[in-house]
Structure formats: C-alpha cells, structure tokens
Amino acid sequence: MFLTSKSLTSVLRQYPIIKSEAPQRSPAMAGHLHNSEAFNYGVETWEAYKRGALSKDLVEEQKKVQEADLLIFQFPLFWFNMPAILKGWMDRVLVQGFAYDLSKAYDGGLLQGKLSLFSFTTGGGQEMYSKEGIGGDIRYVLWPMQHGIMHFCGVKVLEPHICYAPENVSEEKRKEMLAAWSQRLKTLWKEEPIDCSPEWYFK
Amino acid sequence: MFLTSKSLTSVLRQYPIIKSEAPQRSPAMAGHLHNSEAFNYGVETWEAYKRGALSKDLVEEQKKVQEADLLIFQFPLFWFNMPAILKGWMDRVLVQGFAYDLSKAYDGGLLQGKLSLFSFTTGGGQEMYSKEGIGGDIRYVLWPMQHGIMHFCGVKVLEPHICYAPENVSEEKRKEMLAAWSQRLKTLWKEEPIDCSPEWYFK
Ligand SMILES: Cc1cc2nc3c(=O)[nH]c(=O)nc-3n(C[C@H](O)[C@H](O)[C@H](O)COP(=O)(O)OP(=O)(O)OC[C@H]3O[C@@H](n4cnc5c(N)ncnc54)[C@H](O)[C@@H]3O)c2cc1C
Numbered sequence: 001m002f003l004t005s006k007s008l009t010s011v012l013r014q015y016p017i018i019k020s021e022a023p024q025r026s027p028a029m030a031g032h033l034h035n036s037e038a039f040n041y042g043v044e045t046w047e048a049y050k051r052g053a054l055s056k057d058l059v060e061e062q063k064k065v066q067e068a069d070l071l072i073f074q075f076p077l078f079w080f081n082m083p084a085i086l087k088g089w090m091d092r093v094l095v096q097g098f099a100y101d102l103s104k105a106y107d108g109g110l111l112q113g114k115l116s117l118f119s120f121t122t123g124g125g126q127e128m129y130s131k132e133g134i135g136g137d138i139r140y141v142l143w144p145m146q147h148g149i150m151h152f153c154g155v156k157v158l159e160p161h162i163c164y165a166p167e168n169v170s171e172e173k174r175k176e177m178l179a180a181w182s183q184r185l186k187t188l189w190k191e192e193p194i195d196c197s198p199e200w201y202f203k
Numbered sequence: 204m205f206l207t208s209k210s211l212t213s214v215l216r217q218y219p220i221i222k223s224e225a226p227q228r229s230p231a232m233a234g235h236l237h238n239s240e241a242f243n244y245g246v247e248t249w250e251a252y253k254r255g256a257l258s259k260d261l262v263e264e265q266k267k268v269q270e271a272d273l274l275i276f277q278f279p280l281f282w283f284n285m286p287a288i289l290k291g292w293m294d295r296v297l298v299q300g301f302a303y304d305l306s307k308a309y310d311g312g313l314l315q316g317k318l319s320l321f322s323f324t325t326g327g328g329q330e331m332y333s334k335e336g337i338g339g340d341i342r343y344v345l346w347p348m349q350h351g352i353m354h355f356c357g358v359k360v361l362e363p364h365i366c367y368a369p370e371n372v373s374e375e376k377r378k379e380m381l382a383a384w385s386q387r388l389k390t391l392w393k394e395e396p397i398d399c400s401p402e403w404y405f406k
C-alpha cells in the first residue's frame with residue numbers, strides 16, 4: 001500500500017510471489033513474432049513495442065511509469081535482491097525503445113527526468129550489512145537495482161530507505177521506523193539524487 | 204540444454220519469461236496456513252517444509268538440488284541480474300529448513316558439500332564490464348547471486364563462466380566460446396572454489 005499525493009506517484013509491487021497476478025503469467029506480446037526461427041526475447045519485445053503489439057497489462061504499466069515523476073519500489077529483500085515478481089516487472093516493462101535504446105542508456109536513457117527510490121525491509125540487522133559484516137555493505141546489493149536498472153534507463157536515484165529487521169525489533173521501534181518514513185516523505189521533493197557511480201557503492 | 208555426465212548434475216533454468224511453467228504460477232504450499240492472520244511468506248514456507256506441505260513441483264526441485272554435487276545456473280544477464288524466472292526458482296526452492304536455518308547459514312548453510320557455477324551471456328561487451336567501464340566490474344553483479352544466495356546456503360562457488368555479447372560477435376568467435384566452455388567442463392572437478400568474501404568482489 002502506498003502514498004499518492006498530488007504529484008507523487010508510485011509504481012509499487014509488493015511481494016505476492018504466490019499471487020495470481022504474477023507478471024510472468026501473461027505473454028509479453030500479442031500476435032506474430034518478428035523472427036520465429038530464432039526467438040530472442042529482447043528483440044521480440046523491442047519489435048512489439050515499435051509496432052504497438054505489447055500485451056495490454058504491460059502497456060498499462062508503461063503508462064504509469066510515463067506519468068510518474070518518482071518511482072518508489074517497496075519490497076522485502078529476498079536473496080540480496082528484489083523478489084522475483086518485482087524483477088519480472090523490470091524484465092517485462094522496461095522494454096527497449098521505451099526505457100532505453102541503442103546508445104540511449106545511462107545519462108542518456110529514455111526515462112530521463114524521473115526519480116526513483118528503493119525502499120525495503122530486511123531480515124538481517126543493520127550490523128550484519130556493514131563493510132565488516134557477513135552480509136557486506138548494504139550498498140553492494142543496490143548496485144544492480146539502482147545503477148544497472150534505474151541509472152541505465154536515465155532515472156535518477158534518491159537515497160534508499162531501509163528498514164532493518166522489522167520482524168525482530170520491538171513494536172516501539174517499528175513505530176519509530178514508520179514515523180521516520182512518513183517524515184521523510186514530506187520533504188522527499190527537496191532531496192538531491194545520489195551520485196550513482198561506483199564510488200557511492202564501493203568507495 | 205545441458206550436460207549431465209556421471210556425477211555432474213545441473214539444475215538449469217533458462218529464461219522463458221513468457222513460458223507457462225513460471226514457478227510463480229503455482230502456490231508454494233498446499234493446505235492450510237500456519238498463521239492466516241498475518242501472512243509471512245518466509246514463515247509459511249518454513250512451516251510447510253517442516254510438515255511436508257510444500258507444493259509438489261517445489262519438492263521435486265529440492266530433490267534435484269539434494270542429489271546434485273554441482274549446480275550450474277545458465278542464463279542471459281537481465282538487468283545486471285538473473286532473469287525473474289530463475290530468481291523465482293531461488294525464492295521458492297531455497298526454503299528455510301531446507302537450504303539454511305536459524306544460525307545455519309554461510310559456511311554453516313544446509314547445502315554444504317555442494318558446488319555451484321554461474322554461467323551467463325551478456326549483451327554488453329567485456330570492456331564495458333571492467334572497473335573503469337560504465338557497467339562496472341562484472342564481479343559486482345555476482346555478489347548477490349554467489350555470496351547472498353549460494354554462500355548463504357553453504358554452497359561453494361566456482362569461477363563464473365561469462366560469454367560476452369554472443370549476439371554481436373562473429374560466428375568464429377561464438378564457436379570459440381562454445382569450445383572453451385566444453386574444454387572447461389572436462390576439468391571442472393579439478394577446480395578450486397573461489398574465496399567468496401568481499402575481497403574477491405570488490406578488492
Ligand atoms: C525467500 C526469502 C528470501 C529472503 N532473503 C533475505 C536476504 O537476502 N536478506 C535479508 O536480510 N532478509 C531476507 N529475507 C527476510 C525478509 O527480507 C524479511 O522477512 C522481510 O523483509 C520482513 O519484512 P515484512 O514486511 O515481510 O515483515 P512482516 O512479517 O510483514 O512484518 C513484521 C512486523 O513488522 C511490521 N513492519 C513491516 N514493515 C515495516 C516497516 N517498513 N516499518 C515498520 N514496521 C514494519 C509489520 O506490521 C509487522 O508487525 C528473506 C525472506 C524470504 C522469504
């Protein structure tokens with residue numbers, strides 16, 4: 001569940017791994033294939049995008065992205081990563097021609113002008129996710145999501161919002177975490193994006 | 204497609220994002236919920252594992268893992284990551300109680316004694332995936348997969364096998380890449396696992 005204040009639009013996918021609307025269920029394209037002899041998912045979706053033949057659910061998601069100024073992805077960390085269902089959203093929605101194109105990537109990506117924010121909960125505690133902790137710096141897991149996906153599409157990235165181990169902390173602490181998030185949302189528009197380069201992640 | 208020589212077993216998922224067997228389609232559990240008031244995917248699958256109530260397809264995958272000495276994951280790199288369908292396999296199959304448990308993680312993970320190998324193709328060329336390249340060192344993308352998943356479950360990790368940009372290289376070069384892989388497979392059992400610690404990834 002999520003906020004949608006006047007110009008704050010969020011594209012949100014929670015983790016219904018076993019829910020019926022898993023994006024993988026419906027095909028990405030309607031109609032014939034561009035090259036049925038050698039199927040290539042990237043080529044087929046790109047071609048389908050150009051001829052307006054992407055499947056309806058996918059086009060609807062693309063519209064939401066187009067209209068949004070800010071994409072907030074809220075999820076529980078699953079295997080140092082986003083859950084598969086959210087990864088499926090990325091794989092299906094961010095089609096070539098729509099999100100990036102030949103030589104239109106990174107700072108030149110097609111979704112320029114938008115912001116993104118990765119907000120997630122973990123099972124492990126904060127001390128585990130430090131440079132010396134067994135889980136390593138939490139920023140390491142953000143590289144594929146923030147740099148590899150968002151930056152690649154030209155989307156700027158705000159500081160991530162991480163709630164460590166909500167299952168294990170006190171009710172008191174949980175309330176604090178929610179309050180901190182509400183607080184942050186109030187001034188989100190004044191925040192500067194991070195410098196999404198290797199230094200931010202790996203120092 | 205893959206090799207299965209005498210003791211070499213591979214658990215392989217290719218990238219049929221739009222195929223019908225997407226693991227997300229079938230529920231992870233059969234029967235009643237442990238706690239239907241506050242649904243928690245991790246808790247429910249753990250409890251279902253303990254009472255033998257995980258869904259059949261999932262149990263079959265777990266059997267394959269149990270029997271394998273070596274898990275080879277072959278996939279095209281999608282968004283600095285494995286495709287969602289393979290991530291869904293990880294999310295669903297590597298259940299608590301089966302792959303790891305309370306204080307049985309990393310070197311103490313429940314899948315100790317097994318090896319793994321991530322073998323993948325890319326769109327970007329090798330020069331792009333260097334420390335100075337826009338994609339950063341390719342090892343950065345391996346952290347969540349190798350350390351966050353395999354090492355977490357106690358599985359040792361062999362050097363990854365990366366075929367850069369098969370779509371863009373010459374037929375000659377493609378043949379070379381296949382030959383190199385065949386060659387490597389012959390002596391795979393003599394290889395030593397990598398030292399799966401932050402140094403390997405981030406130096
Ligand atoms: C397949 C799988 C893989 C996983 N892999 C990892 C991993 O690699 N690393 C890791 O660290 N963990 C991992 N986990 C654990 C997972 O990240 C946590 O279980 C999850 O993030 C907990 O959040 P939740 O919202 O699902 O908790 P819930 O059980 O829904 O919530 C627990 C309590 O916290 C409250 N709460 C939830 N979110 C917040 C919030 N943001 N602020 C305040 N209160 C809140 C709820 O109301 C409830 O009272 C994994 C779990 C699974 C199932």
Ligand SMILES: Cc1cc2nc3c(=O)[nH]c(=O)nc-3n(C[C@H](O)[C@H](O)[C@H](O)COP(=O)(O)OP(=O)(O)OC[C@H]3O[C@@H](n4cnc5c(N)ncnc54)[C@H](O)[C@@H]3O)c2cc1C
Nearest residue numbers: 040042279280281282283324325326327366369370377380
């Ligand atoms: C949603 C999406 C996200 C993507 N994200 C990224 C990304 O983050 N980074 C990135 O670099 N790329 C990315 N790509 C590109 C993707 O990784 C490549 O398109 C894919 O790896 C190419 O391999 P393939 O086997 O699918 O090629 P195919 O089109 O099936 O094969 C091309 C040719 O190479 C041959 N071939 C295939 N594999 C081999 C091999 N191992 N050895 C020798 N010959 C071979 C085939 O027989 C064929 O002749 C993405 C693509 C998509 C669709």
Ligand SMILES: [Zn+2]
Nearest residue numbers: 147151196197
């Ligand atoms: Zn970046």
Ligand SMILES: [Zn+2]
Nearest residue numbers: 350354399400
């Ligand atoms: Zn490791």
